Amino acid sequence: MxxxxxxxxxxxxxxxxxxxxxxxxxxxxxxxxxxxxxxxxxxxxxxxxxxxxxxxxxxxxxxxxxxxxxxxxxxxxxxxxxxxxxxxxxxxxxxxxxxxxxxxxxxxxxxxxxxxxxxxxxxxxxxxxxxxxxxxxxxxxxxxxxxxxxxxxxxxxxxxxxxxxxxxxxxxxxxxxxxxxxxxxxxxxxxxxxxxxxxxxxxxxxxxxxxxxxxxxxxxxIITPATQEQFVPQMANLEAIGGVSFQKGCYPGQEIVARSQYLGKIKRRMYLANIRPRVSENPVEAGDELFGADMGEQSIGMVVNASPSPDGGFDVLAVIQTSSVEAAVVHWKSLAGPSLEVTPLPYPLS
Missing domain, CATH: 3.30.1360.120 (Probable tRNA modification gtpase trme; domain 1)
Structure with missing residues (x-):
């Protein structure tokens, strides 16, 4: 500064x-x-x-x-x-x-x-x-x-x-x-x-x-040290806000980014959600893992960004396995942790 x-x-x-x-x-x-x-x-x-x-x-x-x-x-x-x-x-x-x-x-x-x-x-x-x-x-x-x-x-x-x-x-x-x-x-x-x-x-x-x-x-x-090298751009919805071009030439990772777009459905996407930790628990932070009953002890996602919400708890952007969002309640840090309340994003996803 x-x-x-x-x-x-x-x-x-x-x-x-x-x-x-x-x-x-x-x-x-x-x-x-x-x-x-x-x-x-x-x-x-x-x-x-x-x-x-x-x-x-x-x-x-x-x-x-x-x-x-x-x-x-x-x-x-x-x-x-x-x-x-x-x-x-x-x-x-x-x-x-x-x-x-x-x-x-x-x-x-x-x-x-x-x-x-x-x-x-x-x-x-x-x-x-x-x-x-x-x-x-x-x-x-x-x-x-x-x-x-x-x-x-x-x-x-x-x-x-x-x-x-x-x-x-x-x-x-x-x-x-x-x-x-x-x-x-x-x-x-x-x-x-x-x-x-x-x-x-x-x-x-x-x-x-x-x-x-x-x-x-x-x-x-916003990628931070806690989330570097965790997501391809589409997982973080970067193409939805104009941050990925599929018509331009090569750049590092371009082949994998293009393959993710054209050769299969993106299995993980970024969601907007609210998490309300218990009083005794630490604040929600970028890099925190998420879990769902459908995958047991295997992580199904990660918090990208988190900030205190004026409505209480923390509002977050989180990359989560789409099938888990559709099939089960998503939990913060463990299957016994607080659940995520998923809310609509302000833009559409393809």
């Missing part, structure tokens, strides 16, 4: 641990506000990798699951980076940026994965004219969400993208529309305080876990 920005947020009541805003002293109230009001959140818990140089587009096209040719000054994409076995090493949001901000492409992913993914991708640059750099502290990212988010962003920045994953590169900030009522602003550090002040007049500042909850409810998978 940018140290000057960190000091600024602390002066406004933020409790920060390991570069992540925990909350502003009112965790439960902030979570309820995220459901019912308009909120603003610092997104420094995500890292940024910048790719610049004349071969940046072709290099990324040969490494990532999404069609990088569709990423331009006005359009962002979700995507995945796989190992040769087609298992996700990272999921991300990628956009291009104006030359005034250094040009090239920016990949946003969890900060704890940034250095490792950057080093791995750098191994494959070879003779390509591409430079990779960590720009996490050079650009401040703010999230705005809620019924009044569109009006609030327009009020403070003058314009907004019209469509989902649309981008506007403005003088004060780049604006990415994540959903109808959810936006990300990418801001230069020197401009961030003024924009934060303007937004926080009408939006409630909330911690990173509140933004995590919004991502979960939107069905956006």
């Amino acid at each position: 940018n140290l000057i920005w960190q000091a600024y947020l602390r002066n406004r009541g933020a409790i920060i641990q390991d570069g992540r805003v925990v909350d502003y002293g009112h965790n439960a109230a902030e979570l309820e506000s995220t459901r019912s009001a308009t909120v603003v959140s610092d997104l420094s818990h995500f890292g940024l990798i910048q790719f610049s140089g004349e071969d940046a587009q072709s290099f990324l096209q040969g490494q990532l699951s999404c069609d990088v040719n569709q990423v331009n000054a006005s359009a962002a994409l979700y995507g995945g980076y796989c190992n040769p076995k087609g298992r996700l090493l990272a999921s991300f949001l990628i956009w291009s940026q104006s030359s005034s901000n250094g040009g090239g492409y920016v990949m946003q992913l969890p900060a704890e994965l940034g250095l490792g993914i950057q080093k791995r991708l750098a191994m494959y640059v070879l003779r390509a004219k591409v430079k990779l750099g960590d720009t996490s502290d050079i650009q401040i990212r703010l999230g705005v969400a809620g019924d009044d988010a569109e009006a609030l962003v327009r009020k403070n920045l003058g314009q907004i993208p019209a469509s989902r994953l649309g981008v506007i590169q403005g003088e004060s900030a780049s604006i990415i529309r994540l959903a109808q009522n959810r936006f990300e602003l990418v801001v230069a550090p020197e401009k961030a305080p003024a924009i934060w002040e303007g937004l926080s007049k009408d939006a409630i500042p909330v911690g990173a876990s509140c933004w995590d909850w919004l991502e979960i409810k939107a069905g956006i998978p």
